[in-house]
Amino acid sequence: MEKKTIVCISCYYKGYDFMDEMKNLGNKVILVTSENLKEKNWPWHAIDEVFYMPEIQPSVWNLDHLVQGFSHLMQTRKVDAVVALDDYDVEKAALIRETFRIPGMGQTTHRYFRDKLAMRQKAKDSGINVPEFTAVFNNNEVNNFVDNVSPPWVLKPRSEASASGIKKLASKEELWEELNKLGEERHLFLLERFKPGDVYHVDSLTFNKETIFTSASKYLAPPMQVSHEGGVFRTKTLGRYSDEFKALEAANIKVLSSFGLMHGATHTEFIKSNEDGKYYFLETSSRVGGAHIPDLVEASSNINIWREWARIEDALLKGNSYEVSKPTGYYSGLIIALIKDKDPDYSAFESTETVKFLPIEHHVGIVYKSSDPIVIQERLDRAAEKILAEMLNILPPKGKPTS
Numbered sequence: 001m002e003k004k005t006i007v008c009i010s011c012y013y014k015g016y017d018f019m020d021e022m023k024n025l026g027n028k029v030i031l032v033t034s035e036n037l038k039e040k041n042w043p044w045h046a047i048d049e050v051f052y053m054p055e056i057q058p059s060v061w062n063l064d065h066l067v068q069g070f071s072h073l074m075q076t077r078k079v080d081a082v083v084a085l086d087d088y089d090v091e092k093a094a095l096i097r098e099t100f101r102i103p104g105m106g107q108t109t110h111r112y113f114r115d116k117l118a119m120r121q122k123a124k125d126s127g128i129n130v131p132e133f134t135a136v137f138n139n140n141e142v143n144n145f146v147d148n149v150s151p152p153w154v155l156k157p158r159s160e161a162s163a164s165g166i167k168k169l170a171s172k173e174e175l176w177e178e179l180n181k182l183g184e185e186r187h188l189f190l191l192e193r194f195k196p197g198d199v200y201h202v203d204s205l206t207f208n209k210e211t212i213f214t215s216a217s218k219y220l221a222p223p224m225q226v227s228h229e230g231g232v233f234r235t236k237t238l239g240r241y242s243d244e245f246k247a248l249e250a251a252n253i254k255v256l257s258s259f260g261l262m263h264g265a266t267h268t269e270f271i272k273s274n275e276d277g278k279y280y281f282l283e284t285s286s287r288v289g290g291a292h293i294p295d296l297v298e299a300s301s302n303i304n305i306w307r308e309w310a311r312i313e314d315a316l317l318k319g320n321s322y323e324v325s326k327p328t329g330y331y332s333g334l335i336i337a338l339i340k341d342k343d344p345d346y347s348a349f350e351s352t353e354t355v356k357f358l359p360i361e362h363h364v365g366i367v368y369k370s371s372d373p374i375v376i377q378e379r380l381d382r383a384a385e386k387i388l389a390e391m392l393n394i395l396p397p398k399g400k401p402t403s
Contacts, residue, residue, distance in 0.1 A: 301327035
């Protein structure tokens with residue numbers, strides 16, 4: 001069996017199934033992660049070597065030191081692939097690939113999957129619907145935008161994952177107050193029209209430029225709302241033959257092909273505007289979705305995105321063919337909320353539709369599965385009512401949020 005060496009980069013604790021599958025396929029796995037994640041339950045049986053990086057701030061490493069460390073690693077090891085397991089690691093992996101000429105996504109393409117301004121401009125240039133937006137580099141351009149695009153607007157960090165750091169603004173005065181506060185970091189943001197509507201996520205796998213698996217789901221509470229106001233995070237899958245699914249699948253394929261994705265796992269978000277009923281592209285990322293979305297996808301389709309991604313990487317490295325199994329057609333739902341207790345009592349949530357309880361400290365997390373979408377909605381509603389009434393904690397405990 002041909003053994004390849006894969007370096008996995010992750011500043012969050014994730015990717016257990018990916019590394020386990022890579023090892024099962026006969027490869028050598030090297031993990032580069034943050035120093036403060038040493039005690040996490042990594043798949044040590046699958047990891048041949050591990051290297052730790054100190055964090056300058058959450059998720060941020062000194063990239064010069066990363067390159068220097070990788071240089072020493074490369075002297076005695078032939079690295080065949082570098083994989084970013086989290087959104088924050090896409091930039092790190094692209095830098096390493098380009099510096100050491102390792103095949104895979106480089107720094108030009110990675111911007112379309114990391115920089116929200118770059119991805120919006122690319123989408124617009126490709127004829128994909130996007131909410132009106134502008135860079136905030138130039139004062140006149142900012143003023144022209146707010147004078148011609150009705151509020152509210154959202155000021156978004158260009159490279160934060162999820163809904164972190166987004167601010168909703170209702171007036172020109174409020175906007176300029178926020179821009180002035182940003183000071184020298186102003187160029188790291190973009191301004192966008194806030195479009196009310198339903199938010200969806202599409203999780204997919206691509207092999208040799210072809211999208212070979214798609215799961216489409218609808219958030220029942222938009223991530224931005226949960227991030228800013230606290231509350232309960234809920235999402236549910238869509239029927240594979242529904243009009244919503246078909247529209248999102250087509251929109252996702254257009255985004256990924258326009259952005260030049262060759263292969264891998266992606267998580268892309270769209271909004272269906274209340275105003276005109278059209279789907280608008282919000283953002284994409286070249287990694288598996290966070291917030292335990294892979295558990296949601298697997299419950300409905302029997303497709304483990306982490307493991308399939310590993311099989312794709314393995315096939316590409318070894319020049320083999322690859323086919324994904326035909327997905328099953330169940331419906332699934334996911335609910336996660338921050339709670340007061342470190343470990344929740346799940347006894348009241350037991351049901352025939354309950355697939356698993358997620359082991360997340362200070363959180364309740366449940367995945368449901370059924371052949372009936374109405375049953376999934378009912379389970380999510382009942383669980384949310386109980387959590388809101390008895391368990392919810394708005395103030396987060398110390399430490400990193402769940403990614």
